Amino acid sequence: xxxxxxxxxxxAEEATTxxxxxxxxxxxxxxxxxxxxxxxxxxxxxxxxxFVFNRSLSKAQTDANKSIEATxxxxxxxxxxxxxxxxKIRAEAEAESRExxxxxxxxxxxxxxxxxxxxxxxxxxxxxxxxxNKRDKEIxxxxxRIEELKKxxxxxxxxxxxxxxxxxxxxxxxxxxxxxSEEYAIRMRQWEEQVRQGxxxxxxxxxxxxxxxxxxxxxxxxxxxxxxxxSDEMKGRLIxxxxxxxxxxxxxxxxxxxxxDTPEAVTLSAFDPVRRxxxxxxxxxxxxxxxxxxxxxxxxxxxxKEEVEATIAAAGEQAAYQSGVxxxxxxxxxxxxxxxxxxxxxxxxxxxSIEVARLAGMIASELKLxxxxxxxxxxxxxxxxxxxxxxxxxxxxxxxxFIKHHEKSPEVIAGIAEHHFETGNTSIWGFLTSAADxxxxxxxxxxxxxxxxxxKRLRDLEExxxxxxxxxxxxxxxxxxxIRILVKPEEIDDLAxxxxxxxxxxxxxxxxxxxxxxxxxxxxxxxxxxxxK
Numbered sequence: 001x002x003x004x005x006x007x008x009x010x011x012a013e014e015a016t017t018x019x020x021x022x023x024x025x026x027x028x029x030x031x032x033x034x035x036x037x038x039x040x041x042x043x044x045x046x047x048x049x050x051f052v053f054n055r056s057l058s059k060a061q062t063d064a065n066k067s068i069e070a071t072x073x074x075x076x077x078x079x080x081x082x083x084x085x086x087x088k089i090r091a092e093a094e095a096e097s098r099e100x101x102x103x104x105x106x107x108x109x110x111x112x113x114x115x116x117x118x119x120x121x122x123x124x125x126x127x128x129x130x131x132x133n134k135r136d137k138e139i140x141x142x143x144x145r146i147e148e149l150k151k152x153x154x155x156x157x158x159x160x161x162x163x164x165x166x167x168x169x170x171x172x173x174x175x176x177x178x179x180x181s182e183e184y185a186i187r188m189r190q191w192e193e194q195v196r197q198g199x200x201x202x203x204x205x206x207x208x209x210x211x212x213x214x215x216x217x218x219x220x221x222x223x224x225x226x227x228x229x230x231s232d233e234m235k236g237r238l239i240x241x242x243x244x245x246x247x248x249x250x251x252x253x254x255x256x257x258x259x260x261d262t263p264e265a266v267t268l269s270a271f272d273p274v275r276r277x278x279x280x281x282x283x284x285x286x287x288x289x290x291x292x293x294x295x296x297x298x299x300x301x302x303x304x305k306e307e308v309e310a311t312i313a314a315a316g317e318q319a320a321y322q323s324g325v326x327x328x329x330x331x332x333x334x335x336x337x338x339x340x341x342x343x344x345x346x347x348x349x350x351x352x353s354i355e356v357a358r359l360a361g362m363i364a365s366e367l368k369l370x371x372x373x374x375x376x377x378x379x380x381x382x383x384x385x386x387x388x389x390x391x392x393x394x395x396x397x398x399x400x401x402f403i404k405h406h407e408k409s410p411e412v413i414a415g416i417a418e419h420h421f422e423t424g425n426t427s428i429w430g431f432l433t434s435a436a437d438x439x440x441x442x443x444x445x446x447x448x449x450x451x452x453x454x455x456k457r458l459r460d461l462e463e464x465x466x467x468x469x470x471x472x473x474x475x476x477x478x479x480x481x482x483i484r485i486l487v488k489p490e491e492i493d494d495l496a497x498x499x500x501x502x503x504x505x506x507x508x509x510x511x512x513x514x515x516x517x518x519x520x521x522x523x524x525x526x527x528x529x530x531x532x533k
Contacts (some may be wrong), residue, residue, distance in 0.1 A: 049338075099360070104194065185495045227283045229264045237292050238283075248294035249286075252301035255279035273341035274312070278304045312337035318351055323379045324359035325372075329406045336379070338386040344441075352440055353379050359436035370411070377415025377433045380407075384416075396420045461518070464507050468500060482519040497522045 033309055081112065210329040229235060237247050246257050252276045258267040266283065270276040281304040286292050289300070313330075316337030321326050328336070339350035361371045362379030384399030391398050400417035407413060411429045418430025419437055457480040465474035476483045485504070492500060501522040508518060 017432065041268045149477070185498065189246075189498055227266045227268065227280055229266060229287060231264060232338075234264075234287060235259055235266065238286070240292065244294060245292055247298045249279070249282065249301070252298050253279035269320055273343075274308060274338055277341050278308050281307065290478065309334075313349060315340040319354050319379065323354050323375055324361070325357065325376050325379050332380070332383070332403070332406050335402070336383055336385050339382065342385050344385070347441065348384050349385055351383050355440045356381060356433070356436045359439050360432055363432055363436060367432070369432070373409060373411045373429065374415075374436075376407075377410070377412045377419075377429055378436050380412065381416050381419050381433050381437060394420065394422060396422055432446055457512075460512060465504055465509060465520075468504060470496070470500065480518070482521065487522060488499075492522075 009431055116348050183249045229238075237245070238249070238257070240248075246259070246394075250256060251268075253333050254272070255270040255278075257279075258269055258282075268276050268283070270278050270279065278301065281298070282301045285300045285304065287299065289296070309475055313334055314337070316328075316333035316335070319336055319339075320326065320333065336350070336353070339353060340348070342349040344352070357375045357378035360374040364371045364374035376384050380399065380403055382395060382399065383402065384395035384397070387398055387402065393401075395421060400413050403413055403416055414427045415429035415433040417423055418426045419433040421430070421434065423430075458476040461476040461483045465471055470487050472486045472488050474485045475481055483504075485500075487497060487500065501520055504522070508520070514520075
């Protein structure tokens with residue numbers, strides 16, 4: 001049994017080995033067949049592609065040959081066309097070259113002809129120059145001969161006249177100078193008279209139209225410095241115990257109270273008109289209220305100050321509105337409003353400024369100038385009077401310096417600074433503002449003048465005239481607006497009278513500073529001087 005199993009196992013192992021060998025042989029056969037198939041298939045594909053490539057290569061060669069032939073033919077045609085075009089261009093160039101050669105030939109011919117003409121002219125000029133040189137020599141010889149003859153004649157004339165040449169020249173010049181001086185003076189007189197008549201007529205026409213268009217009342221104002229009291233008992237209450245009330249009032253308002261023997265009245269004294277107005281209103285409120293003590297005084301003084309400041313601002317705005325001046329800054333408006341409490345010779349300065357603005361606008365309209373600038377300069381021309389008690393200088397300069405910080409127009413600044421002719425140079429705006437100022441202030445009744453100033457004006461005018469040589473007596477008349485001068489006839493003739501009148505005019509312009517117009521009359525000569533304070 002065991003041997004049988006061994007034999008069966010051996011037979012099985014042999015059968016297995018044989019099967020494995022058969023399987024390996026079969027696999028080798030399959031692989032060999034696959035490799036042979038790959039070789040045969042690759043060969044077929046190679047030969048097929050080779051055949052196709054050869055056919056494509058042959059066709060490409062054929063097409064390339066055809067293209068090369070076509071290109072050759074086209075190149076030949078291009079060459080033929082290029083040769084034809086070159087021949088055409090060569091022919092055109094030869095034709096143009098022939099034309100240019102012909103033109104150059106013609107130009108050369110013309111230049112040659114001109115050169116010949118110029119040579120002929122040069123020869124002619126040379127001949128003329130030689131002739132002129134010859135004539136110059138002849139003329140020079142003739143002049144020398146004339147000079148010699150002149151000297152001989154002068155010697156003969158000196159012998160006959162008994163005077164040297166220099167003495168004769170001096171005598172002749174003296175005679176001519178006298179005649180020319182007299183003729184010049186006469187002509188100057190005639191010209192000045194013509195100019196004066198024309199200017200007077202034009203100025204008179206403008207001023208008459210301006211004054212007629214500006215109708216305003218003549219109001220003479222005075223600064224209120226007296227406050228009425230209901231009774232004398234109120235004076236004691238205002239003074240208070242040991243004068244404490246009056247001290248508190250003076251300290252709060254900056255105004256001095258003068259309580260004298262005047263019944264039922266108190267006088268206020270202050271250099272600043274605005275402070276004086278604040279004190280007046282404070283005092284009226286105290287009298288009306290009846291409660292008079294330091295605390296109440298300070299309270300009412302502060303309230304009165306606020307009311308006055310509001311009144312000042314309103315007055316400035318109203319003045320600008322009435323004058324037709326717009327765009328003023330608030331500082332300028334307030335300063336302008338302070339003129340409500342300022343007077344000049346009894347004339348309210350704010351009302352005067354409004355009137356000057358209107359007059360300046362009318363004059364500017366007649367002269368075809370800028371009306372807005374003229375009104376602005378006229379309204380602000382006296383604004384310096386609102387500050388002249390605090391700042392040194394004339395009110396015109398103070399006002400101009402103040403307006404420079406708030407106004408961009410140089411014409412307005414010039415009108416303010418020059419309206420009293422204090423700057424040396426005066427523009428048209430200075431003259432215009434000065435004329436409007438003079439019209440407003442010089443009308444009868446517009447201003448008052450103290451007796452002392454009136455007499456001083458007359459004395460100064462007469463002293464200026466009396467100091468001139470040849471003046472016998474002078475008289476200032478018509479409130480100092482005219483001065484009549486009597487001269488010594490043996491020393492002053494008509495021409496000298498004209499010169500004397502002009503010199504007196506210049507002296508008055510340099511010395512006096514009074515408003516208005518002054519007429520200077522010497523014999524029959526009249527000169528008019530305009531200047532303003």
